[in-house]
Amino acid sequence: MGSVNVSQSAAAAAARGPGRAPSDQVAVRRANLVRVLGEVRSAGPLSRATVARHTGLTRATVSSLVAELIERGLLRETDFQQDGSVGRPGRRLEIDGRAVAVLGLEVNSRYLAARSTDLADGTRQERRVVHDATREGAERTIRALAGIAAELLDEARAAGAHTAGIGVAVPGPVDAADGSVRAAPNLGWRDVPVARLLRDHLGLPAEVPVVVDNEANLAALAERGRPGSRAADLVYVTGEAGIGAGIVADGGLLRGAGGFSGELGHLQVDPAGERCACGRTGCLETKVGLTAAIRTAAPDLADGPAGAVALDPQELAAELLRRATEGDPRALGGLDEIGRWLGIGLAIPVNLLNPEVIVLGGYFATVAPYLLPAAMRELRERAVAGDPAVARVTGSALGFTAAVRGAAGVVVEEVFADPARLIPPAAGVAVPGLQG
């Protein structure tokens, strides 16, 4: 009965209306900052009068809040000329992304990625470098990641932007309390304190938050936040060497009791199948992971000393697509077989969670047209409640960038959720360069 909880929570705040104790005044102002900023974000550009009307706040209160948000570099006020009108233009409030920089980072088994954005999700800079995190190990990998981060932070600082925080996507379950990776089987990592290592290398002040989360969770948030895709119930499925799921239920991320949700890749789909890297038998990952796809659809690419896993997954996906598009029978037959197993796997979240949308990431997104016919056939046969229960399945429009976008996005949301936490640019916290 989440609705009950929500209404009680809203009630608790609303209850402080008449007869509110003075100690609540700071909390109310903080909440009002969120309210005004959120209003401009969702409906802006808006005049002050419209903000007052939408929020139920007085004009005087709105003006005081707007002054603080402008000072913090979150809002700006610009002239606005109504179409066809003459005379003095009105003034409109809008989100001022330029003064704030947010950094998203990703540790993948084959590459490191970084992306800096402003508050309006405008990209400042992107980086993507091939990196073997398994061979390099945690220490050297985080040092390399910090090097890329420092470049992007320098660029943002040179452009006069204040760093609001850093989000990091990692391929494994994370301890949210301290931002450490508990286990990343595809990297061979265990208990790596990613947030602390990154802070140390960058010499970050304590005021700049570093948020570490599972790549599938962050990709799911990035997909949920895309314009036009605001599904309240969505499952994002990663498609690389490892297969995992990020689950959005009722609009929020479903993390589970210990943050271990979404282990879709190691659900058993074939008890008579082959052994998985995890030690179990017949896992979905052995059927539809990128390694299985190469073996099934383009076995010649798996040749060589280290096999296909030594290549960049994005390049492998592009090569699979090229072959399928050219009508290569091995590629077409292999992808159809992969699609069939993918449908068998997707039937599990469909029947258990009934999502509105399933978004396929990684190589699945690249070759989706060649996977989906077989996958949907399998899914329709297996959906217990019939066609109305079959989720819409779609390739991610964000491709291999979903996780790093989600990592930046999660910090953007933190700013909108509590703008008072953001240090105003005037306070001038300079982010130092790379240390140690």
Add this chain to the structure above:
Amino acid sequence: MGSVNVSQSAAAAAARGPGRAPSDQVAVRRANLVRVLGEVRSAGPLSRATVARHTGLTRATVSSLVAELIERGLLRETDFQQDGSVGRPGRRLEIDGRAVAVLGLEVNSRYLAARSTDLADGTRQERRVVHDATREGAERTIRALAGIAAELLDEARAAGAHTAGIGVAVPGPVDAADGSVRAAPNLGWRDVPVARLLRDHLGLPAEVPVVVDNEANLAALAERGRPGSRAADLVYVTGEAGIGAGIVADGGLLRGAGGFSGELGHLQVDPAGERCACGRTGCLETKVGLTAAIRTAAPDLADGPAGAVALDPQELAAELLRRATEGDPRALGGLDEIGRWLGIGLAIPVNLLNPEVIVLGGYFATVAPYLLPAAMRELRERAVAGDPAVARVTGSALGFTAAVRGAAGVVVEEVFADPARLIPPAAGVAVPGLQG
């Protein structure tokens, strides 16, 4: 980012503090009624002064709200003598359940159940009658259910209680908009307007809500609401002829986009297995449903013209337990085998959802000691994130009453979520007897 949404929602309400528009006054008073009632419910008995302090409301506001809640029969004020103190006793507010009656009903394939409670979840009356809903069909079944409901409503009225609403548990997905059952495969029902039929038979006034929901969802809510079991992430698994799951995630029921979540019983666990009643192959239900359990652990009970399904599931469960307790090798071996498959099935929600607790209902609860060793062995082997990710698995203490308790509980929560909706006893809406 559910937390973001919640904080913005609370903020939206809090924002209406200074400079609040007059049109919000009614909403604020409604929210304050919820707040005061909730405070007494969770922390009571409490003095008016303590309620004022906990809610941040003024004494005068609290007194006005308390007067309304007493008038509506939801609160009462009693003398309270501090231990060891002398002199005039203080006055304390507490929930007054007696003036309100809530009715929970359940349609099972083998029986009908009813339970009336007061607001404090004190049972007034219980009924349970054997009824073959498959053979009788929807019309006659709902008529029989209405007959039982009318008896309990008469009793409540005779005791001076006002009926706050009726909850109905059914074994299949429900259209929440109109309270109709879309499909109940084990009953052979499709598109049955349960709420409307029940209203017509009982001649219920429009002000009395009738809430229809899936039995597994309602049982999950009943389990979540038990004292000492407030897990935010919980999966309830029904154990009768049909197997289904009710999923609580982050404290709220996970219904999915169309209300089709929880179809655990028809996930495939054995592609080489036998055909299920649903037409698919190797469903979990074919391995651990009550019919499979009888066939495996007590095949002689399945003899006779209609087989084991003609018996009451509660009696069958008791007979299984009796045989296992007496050391019957067929029963022990069979339940161990069922336990193994149950563990294989439970590994799916464990890996996908990472619940803190899995509660086993129906016959699973009765024979849990003979199922759990094999089930936990299987579950520990299959939990991808290892032991920290293995849910606590426990038999339901509510047994076969979980669904009907949940059905009553959901109406109780509606009263606490909006006490202003409840018609005060003074208005005297008499619930008429059985019609048609």
